Amino acid sequence: MPDASSFSSSFSSFFDRAAGEWDERPTFRQLSAVPRRLLRAVPFRADQHWLDFGAGSGLLAAAIAPRVRRVTALDTSAQMLRVLDEKNVPRVRTLRADIFDGLPDSYDGVASCMALHHVADTASLLRVFHRHLKPGGLLALVDLYREDGSFHGDKLARDVCHFGFEPDALRALAQEAGFVDPHFEEILRLEKNEGRIYPLFLMQARKP
Numbered sequence: 001m002p003d004a005s006s007f008s009s010s011f012s013s014f015f016d017r018a019a020g021e022w023d024e025r026p027t028f029r030q031l032s033a034v035p036r037r038l039l040r041a042v043p044f045r046a047d048q049h050w051l052d053f054g055a056g057s058g059l060l061a062a063a064i065a066p067r068v069r070r071v072t073a074l075d076t077s078a079q080m081l082r083v084l085d086e087k088n089v090p091r092v093r094t095l096r097a098d099i100f101d102g103l104p105d106s107y108d109g110v111a112s113c114m115a116l117h118h119v120a121d122t123a124s125l126l127r128v129f130h131r132h133l134k135p136g137g138l139l140a141l142v143d144l145y146r147e148d149g150s151f152h153g154d155k156l157a158r159d160v161c162h163f164g165f166e167p168d169a170l171r172a173l174a175q176e177a178g179f180v181d182p183h184f185e186e187i188l189r190l191e192k193n194e195g196r197i198y199p200l201f202l203m204q205a206r207k208p
């Protein structure tokens, strides 16, 4: 595992600074509807080990944990993971690492909420997910549909790499990475910036 100095400093510092009041942010409050819908849509099983990529303060990890054997909550931000650790959620283990620096396990599923758009190389990220999934493993990714860049006010400070995603383009990248049956549904509509609506997708796919 890498040491702290190898993490991108501006990146970690934005999320580290935001961690203390993350769960109070208006966007996070709206996002709290995602886990209930995810649990309805994805066939979690009690014997499974899931990875929550970019887990932050644990929005998904805490919701998935009661349904599975274990959740690894992965994040580069020490402060985000500290907030999650303080929640003492049974069956959740935090792991501070950059996903591109390697993972200690293979998983039955990878879930993620609003982290994909912070990674520049989506194709490589999908290949990493694929490599660390067991055969038959599931992908359940939540992020913004393509938007005009207005969603994040301070894009540079937050290391925003993508203004959401086009389903056709993301589907093609998932298939190139080796996933089958990638499919999309709208999971939530976020309201921000004086009533503007930003829909979020759930993309599911499977490693054969």
Ligand SMILES: C[S@@+](CC[C@H](N)C(=O)[O-])C[C@H]1O[C@@H](n2cnc3c(N)ncnc32)[C@H](O)[C@@H]1O
Pocket: 012, 015, 028, 031, 053, 054, 055, 056, 057, 058, 059, 060, 074, 075, 076, 077, 080, 097, 098, 099, 100, 112, 113, 114, 115, 118, 119
């Ligand atoms: C917008 S936050 C979302 C947090 C949480 N999933 C939520 O919905 O509240 C994105 C998170 O992804 C993490 N992240 C981004 N790139 C990462 C990487 N390469 N490896 C691990 N974590 C990463 C960030 O540190 C940040 O906590």
